[in-house]
Amino acid sequence: MQRREFLSSALALAAASTLPAARAEVVSGGQPWEPGQANLPALPAPRQGGLAYFTQAEFDTAGALADRLIPADELSIGGKEAGCATFIDRQLAGDYGRGATLYRLGRFVKGTPEQGTQSPLTPAERWRKGLVAIDAYCQKTFSKTFVQLDGAQQDELLRGMESGKLELGSEVETRELFEQILANVREGFFADPIYGGNKDMASWKMIGFPGARYDFRDVIGKKGQKLTIIPTSLIDNTL
Amino acid sequence: MANVRPKVDAVIVGLGWCGSLMAEELTRAGLNVVAIERGPWFETSTDFPPSVDTDELRWDTRRSMLLPPAIETTTFRNNRSQTALPTRDWSLNELGYNVGGSGTHWAGMAWRFLPFDFEPYSYTLKRYGKQQLTDGLIVQDWGVTYDDLEPFYDRFEKIAGVSGKAGVLNGKQVEGGNIFEGSRKNEFPLPPLATTRLTDLFTEGSKKLGLHPFMVPAGQASQAYTNPLGVRMGPCTYCGYCLYYGCGNFSKSSPNACVIPALMQRSNFTVLTDSAVLRATLAEDGKTATGVTYLDRNRKEWHQPADIVIFSAFQMQNVRLLLLSKIGKPYDPASRSGVVGRAYSFQTVSGANLFFEDEQLNQYIGAGALSVQVDDYNGDNFDHRGKGFIGGAGILVVARGARPIGNADAVPPGTPRWGSDWKKAYTHAFQNGTFIFNQGTSFSHDECYLDLDPEYKDANGDPLIRVTFDYNENDRRMARFTEDKAVEIGKAMGAKIVNGFDSAATNYGPYLPASDHTIGGAVMGTDPKTSVLNRYQQSWDVHNVFVLGASSFPNNAGYNPTSTIAALSLWTAKAIIEQYLSKRGPLVEVSA
Numbered sequence: 001m002q003r004r005e006f007l008s009s010a011l012a013l014a015a016a017s018t019l020p021a022a023r024a025e026v027v028s029g030g031q032p033w034e035p036g037q038a039n040l041p042a043l044p045a046p047r048q049g050g051l052a053y054f055t056q057a058e059f060d061t062a063g064a065l066a067d068r069l070i071p072a073d074e075l076s077i078g079g080k081e082a083g084c085a086t087f088i089d090r091q092l093a094g095d096y097g098r099g100a101t102l103y104r105l106g107r108f109v110k111g112t113p114e115q116g117t118q119s120p121l122t123p124a125e126r127w128r129k130g131l132v133a134i135d136a137y138c139q140k141t142f143s144k145t146f147v148q149l150d151g152a153q154q155d156e157l158l159r160g161m162e163s164g165k166l167e168l169g170s171e172v173e174t175r176e177l178f179e180q181i182l183a184n185v186r187e188g189f190f191a192d193p194i195y196g197g198n199k200d201m202a203s204w205k206m207i208g209f210p211g212a213r214y215d216f217r218d219v220i221g222k223k224g225q226k227l228t229i230i231p232t233s234l235i236d237n238t239l
Numbered sequence: 240m241a242n243v244r245p246k247v248d249a250v251i252v253g254l255g256w257c258g259s260l261m262a263e264e265l266t267r268a269g270l271n272v273v274a275i276e277r278g279p280w281f282e283t284s285t286d287f288p289p290s291v292d293t294d295e296l297r298w299d300t301r302r303s304m305l306l307p308p309a310i311e312t313t314t315f316r317n318n319r320s321q322t323a324l325p326t327r328d329w330s331l332n333e334l335g336y337n338v339g340g341s342g343t344h345w346a347g348m349a350w351r352f353l354p355f356d357f358e359p360y361s362y363t364l365k366r367y368g369k370q371q372l373t374d375g376l377i378v379q380d381w382g383v384t385y386d387d388l389e390p391f392y393d394r395f396e397k398i399a400g401v402s403g404k405a406g407v408l409n410g411k412q413v414e415g416g417n418i419f420e421g422s423r424k425n426e427f428p429l430p431p432l433a434t435t436r437l438t439d440l441f442t443e444g445s446k447k448l449g450l451h452p453f454m455v456p457a458g459q460a461s462q463a464y465t466n467p468l469g470v471r472m473g474p475c476t477y478c479g480y481c482l483y484y485g486c487g488n489f490s491k492s493s494p495n496a497c498v499i500p501a502l503m504q505r506s507n508f509t510v511l512t513d514s515a516v517l518r519a520t521l522a523e524d525g526k527t528a529t530g531v532t533y534l535d536r537n538r539k540e541w542h543q544p545a546d547i548v549i550f551s552a553f554q555m556q557n558v559r560l561l562l563l564s565k566i567g568k569p570y571d572p573a574s575r576s577g578v579v580g581r582a583y584s585f586q587t588v589s590g591a592n593l594f595f596e597d598e599q600l601n602q603y604i605g606a607g608a609l610s611v612q613v614d615d616y617n618g619d620n621f622d623h624r625g626k627g628f629i630g631g632a633g634i635l636v637v638a639r640g641a642r643p644i645g646n647a648d649a650v651p652p653g654t655p656r657w658g659s660d661w662k663k664a665y666t667h668a669f670q671n672g673t674f675i676f677n678q679g680t681s682f683s684h685d686e687c688y689l690d691l692d693p694e695y696k697d698a699n700g701d702p703l704i705r706v707t708f709d710y711n712e713n714d715r716r717m718a719r720f721t722e723d724k725a726v727e728i729g730k731a732m733g734a735k736i737v738n739g740f741d742s743a744a745t746n747y748g749p750y751l752p753a754s755d756h757t758i759g760g761a762v763m764g765t766d767p768k769t770s771v772l773n774r775y776q777q778s779w780d781v782h783n784v785f786v787l788g789a790s791s792f793p794n795n796a797g798y799n800p801t802s803t804i805a806a807l808s809l810w811t812a813k814a815i816i817e818q819y820l821s822k823r824g825p826l827v828e829v830s831a
Contacts, residue, residue, distance in 0.1 A: 025280060025536070028509035031500065032280055039286040041297050069657040075666060101307035103327040106695045111324040114748030115315055118324055155658070162656070182657060190643035191296035206662070207669040209603055209643050212293035214487065215476035216604040223436040224599050237290045 041194065041234075042094060052093035053124060057145075059085050061131050064147045066185045068154045076206040077199065084188030087197030088127070091184065097124035119176060123184075130177040133168040194234045204231040212237055242541040247271045250531055250545035252516045252560065253552035255340020256801060257787035257808040259494040259502060260398070261549055263468070264812035266505045268820075273543060274510045275533050277552075278306070281337035282495055287485030289478075295642045299483040302329045304344045306336035306553075313555060314692045317709045317746050319572060325695050325703065330749035332757065334553040338512060339485075339495040341553065342801070346482040346607030346639060347458030347491050349401040350798035351392045351806075353618040354385035354421045356680070359794055362619055363629050371629055373713045377582045377683040378629070379793050382765040382774035383810065385421040391806035391813075393425055396456075399492035399805070400464040400472045403427040403456035417453045419614040429461045432475065437600050437673055438611040441636040444732035450613040455635060457608035458492030458801070468501040479640020481607025491607065511535075511543075517701065519548050519564040519784060527783050528564075534699065547815065550786045551808070557790040558583075558689050558760035559704045566781050567761075567771045570688050572707075578771045580689040582762045582793050583706070586754035587679035587714040589632070589722035589741040593734035594651050595671040602673065605638035616724050617797040618680065628716040630680030633797040634725055636673060643669075651736050675725040678754060679718055679743075681795040684711040689760045710743040718743035756800050761790040763807075773827040775814040776807060782825045785811055 025032075051059055066079025066088075076082075091097055099122030108120045121129065131146075138146045138157070146154065160166030161178040168174045188197030190204075192212065198204065204211050211231035219227055248270035251258045258274055265272050281287075281304075297303050313332060314323035326332065335341035355362045358380045363371055372378055395401075405426045406416025431454035434442075442452045459475040466472065475490040489496045502508055513536035519528040520542065530544035550557045561567055561579050570581035612635035614620055623629055647665060648656065649672045654664040692705035710718075722739045729737035742753040764770025767779040776791050778784040787808045789800045796803070818826050 025512040025514075026509060027280060027503070027512060029503075029506065031282060031503050033282060033284060037285050038288070039291060041291075041294060070662065071659050073659045073662065075659075075662050096301060101302070101309050101329070103308040103312040103325050105698065106325060109322070109324060112317070112321065112746075114317060114746050114751070115324045116326060116330070116748065116750045117328055158657070185657075186647050187296060187300060187644055190647065191300070192294055194294075195296060203643060207643060207666050209641075209669070212290075214289040214293060214478040214480070216478065217474075217476055219601075220433050220435065220477050220604050222601075223434075223439060225601075226599050227601055234290070234294060237293070 043090070043194070052090050053097060054085070054089045054092070058128070058131050059089060061135070061146050062088050064154065065181055066188065068151065068158055069182060069185045070189050076202045079185055079189055082189050082199045082202055083197040084185050087188030087191065087195050088184045090196050091187070092124040092127055098122055117176060119173060123180060126172070126177060126180055129171050130168070130181070133172045137166070137168060192234045201231045201233060242539060244273070244541060244543045246530070246544035247273045248545065249547040249549060250275065250543050251549045251551055252531060253277070253340060253550070253556070254338050254494065254510055255335055255551065256342040256494055256805050257551035258340070258549070259498040260395070260805055260808045261551060261787060261812050262508055263498055263502050264809065264816065266502065266508045268816045269507070271507045272509075273545070274508070275514050275516050275531065275543065276338050276510055276512050277515045278336035278338065278512065280512045281339055281343060281485070283485065283487060283489060287487050289487035292480050292484050292487045293478070295644050299642060300644050302483065304335070304337060304483060304485065305329070306334035310336070311556070311697050311703070313704045313706050314695050315706045315708070315749050318686065319707060323692055323705045323707070326749045331753060331755045332555065332749060333755040334556070338499065338510060339493055342494045343485050344483050345458070345801060346799070348608040348610065348799035349396065349399060349403070349456045349458040349492065349802045351421060352385070352796040352798060352803050353419065353620070355619040356794070356796035357381045357384050359629065359682070366619065367623060367629075371623065373628070373711065375685040376711060376713050377685065377793065379764055379769055381763055381793060382770070383763065383807070388806045388810060389421070389424060391809040392802060393423070394809055395802055395805040397428050398466050398468065398497055399458050400429055400460045400466055400497065401427055401456050401458055401492065402429040402432050402461035404431050404454055406453060415453060417614055418451055419617065419620045427456065429464055432457050432459060432461050432606055432609050433477065434611070435601070435605065435609065435638045436598065437602060437636050437638045438609070440732045441611050441675075441728070445613050445728050447731045448727060450615045450728070452611050452613050455608055455610035455612050457606060457610070459606040459608055460490045460492075466497055468498065470497055470500050472496060475606050477604050477606055477609070479603055479605045482639055515699070516560065517563065517699065518560060519566065521564065521566070521781065526781060528781055546783060547819070548784045550784065551788060554757050554760065554788050554790040555689065555704050557786050557788050559691070561761055561771065561786070562691050563701060566778055566784055569690060572686060572688055575685055578767070578769065580760050582683040582759040583687050583689045583708060583757070584681040584683035584759050584795055585708065585747070586756040586795050587632070587681050587710060587718050587743050588753040589677045589679065589718040589725065589739070589743065591675045591722070591725040591729040592649070592738045592740060593673050593675065593729045593732065594668060594736040595733070596735045598671050600670055600673060602638055602641035605640045607639050608637070609639065610635050610637040613728075616721055626716065626720060628713045628720070630682065630713070630717050631797055632677035632679035632717065632721040634675060634677050634721060634728065636675055641669065652738055675729055677718070677721040677725055678797050678799070679714065679721060680797045681758070682711070682713055683759055683794065687711070709747045715743045756789065756795060758789040758792040758795045758800065761786050762793040763791045764793060767829055773825070775826045776811045777819070777826055779825070779829070783823070785815065787811060
């Protein structure tokens with residue numbers, strides 16, 4: 001069984017009666033291996049020439065956010081050019097965006113910090129509501145959208161979100177939103193390029209990470225030495 | 240009930256390390272065995288060959304091999320006065336969800352516990368007296384000793400292909416191994432893994448302080464190997480994709496690599512995948528189980544009748560199955576009576592973050608258990624007089640494969656978390672930052688326990704486990720003490736910045752970084768008033784129910800649990816085959 005099947009079956013739990021009535025897998029008499037099968041990552045197909053989840057305006061804002069969190073400088077290209085917004089768009093269209101793995105039953109009650117998030121929002125919903133709230137704040141304060149602000153103003157706003165001082169209304173917990181944006185932008189910058197970001201493995205070249213390599217027996221003895229290993233990605237590995 | 244499968248000799252609930260080792264023993268003894276696994280079939284060639292495995296986002300960040308909270312989670316509160324709320328997102332509860340269980344995604348640290356860890360009460364009483372124990376602390380002997388388990392540790396190490404170096408062989412200390420370990424009859428089946436710049440720095444630094452570093456026993460094959468079941472393993476390539484990943488090289492010890500290929504050849508073994516066991520069914524007199532009830536992937540309910548029921552799910556799931564099956568008396572913290580859910584605990588972690596000035600640690604090269612440790616402050620290996628606590632921690636560094644997303648916050652304190660300054664700091668820290676990890680012992684407390692949540696349920700409508708837990712004074716003192724030791728070692732290693740950390744300095748929370756080694760709740764012991772299981776992990780109350788896993792531990796050692804749960808499973812398998820099959824009753828009599 002493919003891993004993505006269980007994610008969809010997890011989603012389908014509430015509507016299980018619509019599923020065909022088959023028995024559970026019964027495995028005996030050897031390993032149930034089938035030729036040519038590989039458990040590949042689930043990659044939502046982008047619409048032709050378009051976006052998978054974001055509107056164009058949301059996509060542009062996500063790119064602008066990524067470019068402040070990971071600016072272009074002498075170390076690397078910026079988050080926007082690296083494809084972070086494309087990465088996030090595709091992630092939000094898939095199981096991650098739908099919160100397929102999150103426990104979403106029962107009452108949503110605010111608890112102690114130790115009890116962690118009790119938000120009813122999925123990641124995709126949090127991005128959508130969050131971008132609306134950010135632009136509403138920018139319109140109220142600067143009469144501009146976030147994309148139209150200059151870099152210093154954008155950074156100031158992000159710092160306000162990070163510290164939780166900036167209020168974005170009742171629908172969005174500012175710090176949860178900031179942490180999600182930061183995490184997703186970093187993921188887009190550092191994840192394998194197969195997911196749409198990390199263009200030309202720019203982040204891996206920056207920190208010296210060799211990517212999808214699986215054998216270091218030839219270099220493990222070169223202790224404390226700078227190893228200039230050309231990175232490779234899952235795309236190169238002909239997935 | 241409409242859907243009933245043919246009766247079998249034994250049904251095994253959960254096919255991880257415990258379940259697969261038990262199945263291997265029982266089927267070899269000729270029993271008909273069905274294992275029921277909640278997750279899907281999972282195997283190396285299809286699910287994690289090298290071309291699929293090298294994907295941090297999928298396997299590590301998105302935890303794609305773990306049990307999603309959507310399927311089953313726990314609720315949590317720090318104390319009884321609070322209302323528990325569900326842990327909705329990925330947390331440090333890292334349960335397996337596939338054939339192979341957590342044994343597929345584990346890091347591979349393959350420890351034996353110390354003799355002390357099995358008899359903490361007797362050792363403490365003898366060496367320090369009762370006044371060493373803080374108020375409310377649960378300290379009790381397991382009913383099984385290190386010497387009892389030694390042959391079963393040995394067997395597991397040979398099945399798993401563990402790489403390491405003996406420190407005490409037949410009572411004699413051996414240079415280069417862990418001189419504090421319990422005596423071993425045999426050397427490890429494979430020599431230790433290769434060392435790295437990081438492990439060298441720790442070895443040199445700790446030796447300067449007069450400590451005794453050694454390579455951690457690793458469930459990664461340092462050389463090609465064929466195990467006693469005839470299964471072949473390849474040499475570890477130090478790719479670093481271990482913890483949260485499968486292994487594409489057949490190098491990391493796992494049920495999938497080491498046991499299941501042999502097991503699947505046996506005609507008296509069947510596994511039902513994608514099937515969630517709801518509870519054991521009991522006979523009318525409540526003294527035996529008649530089998531288990533489970534839901535298949537389409538949520539159709541089935542009954543699997545069996546003469547023996549083995550719970551070998553994850554620690555918390557075992558406790559939940561007992562409670563839902565109404566086996567054993569649930570623990571009541573108000574009256575301090577009952578046993579199921581009692582003696583829950585965890586692992587008390589402290590350590591130090593280190594940042595060097597100009598190193599090339601190349602930490603993307605490694606293995607989940609490529610690690611060097613000192614045990615000078617673990618267990619009862621040092622004098623606790625005047626310290627106000629018992630226990631300690633294994634203090635280690637691990638070259639387990641640094642990854643770019645996961646390491647992004649591993650920057651010196653005061654560094655911004657984004658922008659050009661962060662990029663610069665992170666680029667430097669990716670080669671120069673590391674940490675010393677104190678994997679501490681944990682003792683439970685009268686106020687820390689598991690029960691069924693009164694409100695929150697899983698998708699099947701069954702209550703979730705409710706965790707009521709916080710660190711106790713004994714463990715907090717231990718964590719502070721060992722934190723200082725980690726800082727001393729970090730300085731001796733020559734790090735420019737050494738920052739101690741202590742997870743027990745604040746409240747416990749399931750999202751705070753520590754360890755995923757939860758234990759207890761269905762503990763083994765010598766007295767039915769303080770244990771759920773006897774010394775053979777057999778239920779005191781329902782004699783054909785056996786429970787395998789860290790749920791049996793009354794206390795946690797300063798080590799990873801896997802080899803101990805495996806050794807205990809093999810110990811129990813022997814007791815079932817040699818004693819239970821002819822007796823069909825309690826293997827330990829309770830004196831009235």
